[in-house]
Amino acid sequence: MAQLQKSIEKRNALVKATIHLVNNNGFHATPMSKIAKMASVSPATIYLYFDNKQDLVNKVYIEVKAAFTAYAFKNYNTDIPVAEGFEIIWKRIADFKLKEVQEAMFLAQCDNTPMIDEASRQEGLKHLQPLLDLWERGKREGIIKPLSPYLLYAYSINPLSFLMVMQQRGVFQLNQDHLEDAYQAAWGSIKK
Amino acid sequence: MAQLQKSIEKRNALVKATIHLVNNNGFHATPMSKIAKMASVSPATIYLYFDNKQDLVNKVYIEVKAAFTAYAFKNYNTDIPVAEGFEIIWKRIADFKLKEVQEAMFLAQCDNTPMIDEASRQEGLKHLQPLLDLWERGKREGIIKPLSPYLLYAYSINPLSFLMVMQQRGVFQLNQDHLEDAYQAAWGSIKK
DNA sequence: AAGACTAAAATGAATGTTCATTCTTTTTTT
DNA sequence: AAAAAAAGAATGAACATTCATTTTAGTCTT
Numbered sequence: 470m471a472q473l474q475k476s477i478e479k480r481n482a483l484v485k486a487t488i489h490l491v492n493n494n495g496f497h498a499t500p501m502s503k504i505a506k507m508a509s510v511s512p513a514t515i516y517l518y519f520d521n522k523q524d525l526v527n528k529v530y531i532e533v534k535a536a537f538t539a540y541a542f543k544n545y546n547t548d549i550p551v552a553e554g555f556e557i558i559w560k561r562i563a564d565f566k567l568k569e570v571q572e573a574m575f576l577a578q579c580d581n582t583p584m585i586d587e588a589s590r591q592e593g594l595k596h597l598q599p600l601l602d603l604w605e606r607g608k609r610e611g612i613i614k615p616l617s618p619y620l621l622y623a624y625s626i627n628p629l630s631f632l633m634v635m636q637q638r639g640v641f642q643l644n645q646d647h648l649e650d651a652y653q654a655a656w657g658s659i660k661k
Numbered sequence: 662m663a664q665l666q667k668s669i670e671k672r673n674a675l676v677k678a679t680i681h682l683v684n685n686n687g688f689h690a691t692p693m694s695k696i697a698k699m700a701s702v703s704p705a706t707i708y709l710y711f712d713n714k715q716d717l718v719n720k721v722y723i724e725v726k727a728a729f730t731a732y733a734f735k736n737y738n739t740d741i742p743v744a745e746g747f748e749i750i751w752k753r754i755a756d757f758k759l760k761e762v763q764e765a766m767f768l769a770q771c772d773n774t775p776m777i778d779e780a781s782r783q784e785g786l787k788h789l790q791p792l793l794d795l796w797e798r799g800k801r802e803g804i805i806k807p808l809s810p811y812l813l814y815a816y817s818i819n820p821l822s823f824l825m826v827m828q829q830r831g832v833f834q835l836n837q838d839h840l841e842d843a844y845q846a847a848w849g850s851i852k853k
Numbered sequence: 854a855a856g857a858c859t860a861a862a863a864t865g866a867a868t869g870t871t872c873a874t875t876c877t878t879t880t881t882t883t
Numbered sequence: 884a885a886a887a888a889a890a891g892a893a894t895g896a897a898c899a900t901t902c903a904t905t906t907t908a909g910t911c912t913t
């Protein structure tokens with residue numbers, strides 16, 4: 470019998486086109502027809518890979534989020550001291566946001582709009598657990614402030630998103646010196 | 662002759678409906694017909710007050726942004742010492758985001774998506790000038806770190822937006838203690 | 854002060870377009 | 884040859900905007 474043979478390249482092209490178009494126009498202003506055209510595929514073909522438009526964007530979100538966290542936690546493991554672990558993760562996240570600008574912008578947009586299903590949002594959140602664990606450990610060891618993880622995230626990790634959006638809009642140019650300053654500010658605002 | 666008589670209440674109702682619907686569904690998923698219905702007005706009536714959908718959302722953005730900055734800088738003037746001025750502004754901003762949740766959410770969404778015209782975005786940015794001036798003064802006086810204003814903003818003001826979004830989503834409950842912690846983190850990350 | 858007049862304001866229905874999705878046919882793969 | 888993959892065209896729904904009327908409320912006349 471014939472084999473399942475759906476091309477992984479076609480799927481990738483669809484994902485990439487979705488990210489690009491949603492970044493520039495937003496979810497509802499990117500028609501399936503444009504996604505198809507940019508991926509050099511018929512509109513009907515999209516439906517061989519995804520159930521519908523919502524499913525497409527949900528899946529892209531989860532995949533990009535997974536790639537992001539894999540990148541962020543690449544060199545981290547739970548044996549590393551808290552301060553060092555934080556630096557490793559923070560800098561990997563900064564790296565990701567500078568190198569994978571398209572993906573990072575896409576995540577920022579998803580996280581700030583009602584574009585994504587609540588279920589997919591939850592799914593994406595799960596991947597951040599190692600960071601929450603690190604903070605718990607830091608608090609237990611008396612190294613970082615005993616604050617809600619949301620405050621810690623807000624003041625140490627999330628500001629990067631803002632900087633990235635400003636950079637993307639050409640408002641200012643983020644360089645290596647800025648990043649070092651930003652890291653100091655991030656760590657300074659959470660360490661005890 | 663007959664007078665110009667367009668009702669300010671109708672316009673306000675349209676603005677309010679736009680904020681509410683865009684918050685919950687996003688710009689492109691809120692039809693003019695729904696905005697009209699929520700404002701108890703005929704769809705055609707919207708076009709007496711606004712040129713088109715894009716104009717509507719641009720104008721709402723600029724008006725909400727203006728209200729936000731007016732609120733933020735209410736008790737501030739340039740004679741106040743830097744540290745005190747920062748505290749006043751920061752706490753007013755926090756106040757606004759907690760009290761005018763709908764308006765604040767709307768701004769967050771506009772600032773993170775391609776929903777608004779670039780021109781309107783620029784227009785909205787202008788209003789923040791007093792804060793940039795305050796930072797310049799702080800740097801001259803050697804009170805705050807000599808960083809790019811974007812870094813200062815990212816680590817002191819912007820985290821509030823993140824906290825607000827999390828609160829809005831019911832992820833966690835922001836209370837007065839949290840706010841004091843957040844203020845300390847904000848000031849700590851920018852003072853020299 | 855009542856009625857008639859006028860222009861703005863408001864409306865509901867119509868229009869034409871855009872778009873997600875499906876259908877039917879063709880192409881590719883095994 | 885058969886079954887999956889892909890395609891392009893067709894379908895029908897949703898939507899922004901416009902159109903043709905009606906309503907409202909100032910102003911003028913008497």
